[in-house]
Amino acid sequence: MTRRTTLTALTTVVALAGAMALGGCSSDSGPARPELKVDGAFMPQPVGDMAGGFLTVTNTGGAADKLTSVTSPLSDDVQIHETKNQKMRQVKSFEIPANGELKLERGGSHIMFMAIKKQPKQGEKVRIELHFERSEPITVDLPVEAATHNPSKH
Template sequence: MNRRTTRALAVALTLVSGATLAGCSTDSTPELKVSGAFMPQPVADMAGGFLTITNDGDTADKLTSVTSPIADDVTIHETKNQKMQEVKSFDIPAHGELKLERGGNHIMLMGLKVQPKQGENVSIELHFEKADPITVDLPVEAATHNPKQH
């Protein structure tokens, strides 16, 4: 190879490498929105929180934690074989959703500092691996409320 050919190959490889890297770049962020949020009126010092998180973005994310000013401890739980256990996170797929619902995966608020009543709202903040936190007001519904039955 002569010098001109070597130089042309080097330029071509640089251009191809740059195009490949640019194509792999993931500057997109998850596009999250929350719907169907509610909390059944608590009957003790703990309560469940339920909602759906929809991700319209091209990037997956994870729900990593939840906080609330009305509870000493807020955790996320999965339900498997009718047993619930705390988990570190829930996946929210790109162009998908995460459903937190009665009888399934859910939020647990423990050590309630107040007893919210039906018709009130409880504020929670959802924390994610990639997206900014989202503050959600959970309407307090009747203790037996279950949208899946409607």
């Protein structure tokens, strides 16, 4: 084998190896990401200076995420709460599992608006922004329902 033939064979092998490596990369869909969607959102009409918010965040992606905070023009102090053993407490975040959901519902985990700035009435909407650990924020308009509204009872 001449030096030129050896060099040509080596170049061909390197080129094929590179093409195979690139081909493998191009079929890779990249790292798994959360894919979030919000539905079932509502706020019962408040009867005092606090209000609750409820919704479901569905994650159809292959990676988990966390709801880390909620902001709203209705209150400068919007908290996320969990209810355990009939006691409510503020938490720093809620897990949203990959291919799963986070349900914020009456009697359970929920959004809490402290010291609301105005009393929204049934039929109005309250704008909120959900903030996540990995995903971009999602803006949601919560329809204000009757104070006794509870879709899980229907």
